[in-house]
Amino acid sequence: MDGEYAIKKAYESILKHDFEQAIRWFELAIALKPECASYHYKLSITYARSNKLQKAIHHAGRASALDPQDEHYVLHLQHLQAKGLLVEAEKLFEESDERLWLAVSLVQQAVELDPLSLEAFLLLAIAYARLDEMHLAIRALKELLKLDPAHAIGIRLLSEYELTWKQKMQRTSTSGVQKERKLKHESGEN
Known part of the structure; x- marks a missing residue:
């Protein structure tokens, strides 16, 4: 099995609305090919959609670090970091x-x-x-x-x-x- 097969299975899981299974497939793809920025990016998107913001930020950061020239990765990371700051700010509003x-x-x-x-x-x-x-x-x-x-x-x-x-x-x-x-x-x- 290679990373691309795992990515294909992750997308199949997403189409079935099984995001937890998709996450497991993305993680497997990363285990098979840890230096692939696009795998980290895709996992980050799935984590973000699953309201796992810190994990999403981590993998967006990995994607951006692995391929800093890809503007999509950088913008995605910044978007997620901004969301993280807003979550912190909302907690302070309530305090x-x-x-x-x-x-x-x-x-x-x-x-x-x-x-x-x-x-x-x-x-x-x-x-x-x-x-x-x-x-x-x-x-x-x-x-x-x-x-x-x-x-x-x-x-x-x-x-x-x-x-x-x-x-x-x-x-x-x-x-x-x-x-x-x-x-x-x-x-x-x-």
Whole structure:
């Protein structure tokens, strides 16, 4: 048996929706030919589809290391690494507001790795809104909507955040005028 036979059997398993069996066949192919970047890449895709992100990242990294000239392998690895960062950030979102800036940092790294990630821009916007950084939340949503102009959640949040931002600016402006009047009054100016 050679690696190509194992790959063929892996694809047959995928067609039968037996992803665990496909993983075993891909692993066998790699055992037979460990330096084959495409085998690692294919296994990485199957692991990712099976929600085994760390294993997917490992094999994507192997594929990329074995053939760094193949742009598909590099982009796939970056996409998976970005997903990993988003998973970590989501955990921080759930923990407490004190950890939100760390979550924002992770999401920003995810955006750098995968600038087409709708989920990253959405999470970034939500995090900024929770931090009351509405202008940054709006900017993230606008980037999201450049990628997907029909993104329903993005459209709704943009409308909400712009209204919140406008109200905040009006309050700031009103309180500034009131402070100025108070200072003039206290200094004896009319």
